[in-house]
Amino acid sequence: MTNPSPEIFRLDHKNIFDWIESNSRVLDLGCGDGELLSHLIEHKAVKGTGVEIDEAAIYKCIARGLTVSHGNIDTGLDDYSTKRFDYVILNESLQQMLHPQRVILEALRVGKKVIVGIPNFCHWRARVQIFFRGKVPVTKELPFEWYDTPNLRFLSLKDFRRFCRVNDITILGQKNIALNQRILLKPNVFARIGLFLLQKSSS
Amino acid sequence: MPQKENLGIVETQFFTFAQPPHEMVLESGVKFGPITIAYETYGTLNQNKSNAILVFHSLSTDAHAAGFHAGAKNPGWWNDLIGPGKALDTNKYYIISSNVIGSCKGSTGPASVNPKTGKPYELSFPMITVGDMVKAQKHLLDHLGVKKVLSVIGGSMGGLQALLWAVNYPDIVASVIAIATNTRQTAQQIAFHEVGRQAIISDPDWQKGDYHGKTIPAKGLALARMIGHITYMSDQSMDEKFGRKLIAKERVGFDFSQDFEVENYLKYRGDSFVQRFDANCYLYLSKALDYFDLAKGGELAKAFKNVRSNFLVIAFTSDWLYPAYQSKEMVKALKANDIDVSYVEVKSSYGHDAFLVEVEGESHLISHFLSRIAKENLK
Numbered sequence: 001m002t003n004p005s006p007e008i009f010r011l012d013h014k015n016i017f018d019w020i021e022s023n024s025r026v027l028d029l030g031c032g033d034g035e036l037l038s039h040l041i042e043h044k045a046v047k048g049t050g051v052e053i054d055e056a057a058i059y060k061c062i063a064r065g066l067t068v069s070h071g072n073i074d075t076g077l078d079d080y081s082t083k084r085f086d087y088v089i090l091n092e093s094l095q096q097m098l099h100p101q102r103v104i105l106e107a108l109r110v111g112k113k114v115i116v117g118i119p120n121f122c123h124w125r126a127r128v129q130i131f132f133r134g135k136v137p138v139t140k141e142l143p144f145e146w147y148d149t150p151n152l153r154f155l156s157l158k159d160f161r162r163f164c165r166v167n168d169i170t171i172l173g174q175k176n177i178a179l180n181q182r183i184l185l186k187p188n189v190f191a192r193i194g195l196f197l198l199q200k201s202s203s
Numbered sequence: 204m205p206q207k208e209n210l211g212i213v214e215t216q217f218f219t220f221a222q223p224p225h226e227m228v229l230e231s232g233v234k235f236g237p238i239t240i241a242y243e244t245y246g247t248l249n250q251n252k253s254n255a256i257l258v259f260h261s262l263s264t265d266a267h268a269a270g271f272h273a274g275a276k277n278p279g280w281w282n283d284l285i286g287p288g289k290a291l292d293t294n295k296y297y298i299i300s301s302n303v304i305g306s307c308k309g310s311t312g313p314a315s316v317n318p319k320t321g322k323p324y325e326l327s328f329p330m331i332t333v334g335d336m337v338k339a340q341k342h343l344l345d346h347l348g349v350k351k352v353l354s355v356i357g358g359s360m361g362g363l364q365a366l367l368w369a370v371n372y373p374d375i376v377a378s379v380i381a382i383a384t385n386t387r388q389t390a391q392q393i394a395f396h397e398v399g400r401q402a403i404i405s406d407p408d409w410q411k412g413d414y415h416g417k418t419i420p421a422k423g424l425a426l427a428r429m430i431g432h433i434t435y436m437s438d439q440s441m442d443e444k445f446g447r448k449l450i451a452k453e454r455v456g457f458d459f460s461q462d463f464e465v466e467n468y469l470k471y472r473g474d475s476f477v478q479r480f481d482a483n484c485y486l487y488l489s490k491a492l493d494y495f496d497l498a499k500g501g502e503l504a505k506a507f508k509n510v511r512s513n514f515l516v517i518a519f520t521s522d523w524l525y526p527a528y529q530s531k532e533m534v535k536a537l538k539a540n541d542i543d544v545s546y547v548e549v550k551s552s553y554g555h556d557a558f559l560v561e562v563e564g565e566s567h568l569i570s571h572f573l574s575r576i577a578k579e580n581l582k
Contacts, residue, residue: 010568049543055547055549055550056546058547059547059567060369062515062547062567062568062571062572063567063571065571065574065575065578066545067513067543067544068545068546069534069544069545069546069547070546070548071531073548077537078535078540080538081532081539084541093380144378148582157383
């Protein structure tokens with residue numbers, strides 16, 4: 001039984017939510033306080049679990065009644081068997097990983113489909129800051145200074161598409177978001193966040 | 204949030220079974236009986252008998268987990284977590300806290316009187332295992348008329364019991380909360396146990412265990428406890444608590460008297476342990492721990508093959524006796540069996556003792572986890 005569509009305030013969550021089929025098995029890597037997982041469990045009857053590094057966030061997940069593992073996503077996938085999940089979500093976590101390529105390929109091993117959400121480092125505001133102001137950009141989605149950023153990887157939506165091509169990953173869908181609205185035109189310039197629905201090409 | 208209250212006066216109860224010729228068969232193959240198990244219960248068993256939770260204690264404690272014994276100043280060892288409105292809410296759940304076979308805390312153990320001879324068993328007591336503890340507790344559960352439990356919970360040695368309950372009785376156990384524990388005793392743990400045992404055995408008063416009615420091997424047992432205590436703390440917690448503080452003196456004595464607070468503390472801990480614990484019991488229980496290996500030398504994932512319980516596994520960052528990586532191995536093996544498991548590594552400086560100290564974090568995790576389990580199981 002699935003409940004009627006919920007009010008989801010974050011557009012990235014809303015779009016990911018719409019991609020995921022009811023009653024599927026979901027792993028959310030970097031699940032934060034478990035908001036998205038809770039929506040999915042409540043309204044789409046998914047069997048969901050999460051991995052999160054932040055202890056305070058884990059406590060919130062447990063309070064929501066979620067099943068979660070406290071740990072590092074860079075190594076968190078070793079625990080799972082092949083095609084264990086229908087979807088693996090990597091939203092806003094890829095850019096903070098030490099080994100993003102390995103993690104995505106591992107995610108494609110344990111999940112039939114993988115959803116990746118990344119901040120677009122080549123959004124026009126970022127380009128303006130680099131080009132005219134000569135400084136490393138600080139934007140809404142990338143709010144950190146160079147010395148305190150948790151982000152280790154800086155990439156554009158185009159970079160990510162290329163990564164998929166090189167690694168035999170099929171992009172089944174792409175959604176582009178800026179300031180809580182969908183972007184249809186020139187996403188690599190105007191989108192702040194890119195969401196990708198992926199599948200291993202051979203499968 | 205409901206008001207947290209203390210339980211009032213509680214009493215230890217006793218259940219005796221395995222009367223000859225119906226002795227219990229121990230893991231070693233020895234038939235043994237009669238067996239008495241000391242236990243306490245808190246809260247009320249509901250009409251469907253579906254709200255029971257089993258709590259297991261660590262090596263040196265007992266069935267008295269919460270509330271106060273008549274006239275006692277101090278409550279049971281997990282009073283912070285058990286009581287009305289607490290994580291193990293006695294308004295909702297029926298808590299059964301069971302002592303173990305081999306203990307000197309009311310259950311049959313080496314210090315108990317052998318009914319055949321009228322004298323304490325001492326070393327004629329059979330070797331026991333964690334499996335035997337669990338088997339005896341199952342008899343207790345049957346006696347209480349409880350067919351299913353919402354959860355089995357324990358830290359340290361109690362955690363080993365909880366894990367074995369889920370493995371041996373998968374149909375009975377809805378969930379497991381395993382705290383600061385592991386799936387096999389490691390070489391380091393066995394090594395510390397052996398040093399403790401040697402301290403007891405090399406005390407001349409030990410007399411091959413035959414010290415009842417004579418001088419007890421107080422020095423050996425105190426020394427074993429001192430070593431144990433060091434393993435329960437952490438480098439950081441010891442340094443914060445004692446640092447290099449001297450015992451009521453301005454400067455070191457330049458002799459072999461005690462200089463530092465930490466020495467004094469360990470001596471106090473050792474001496475007070477002797478007042479409340481039996482040396483032979485320490486030998487038997489530490490051996491029982493050493494024998495514990497859920498995988499029986501094989502693959503850990505296979506050990507969980509029939510397990511159907513949901514799990515909450517809690518480890519502590521500074522616990523070096525039961526390090527977090529061992530809990531992670533457990534979690535990995537559980538996941539390999541598609542078992543629903545949550546894992547939390549609580550940041551703490553208290554070492555292994557954290558499972559008794561980190562009340563706030565544990566309360567949060569346990570109460571919410573149990574709410575979910577209760578919702579899924581209490582119809």
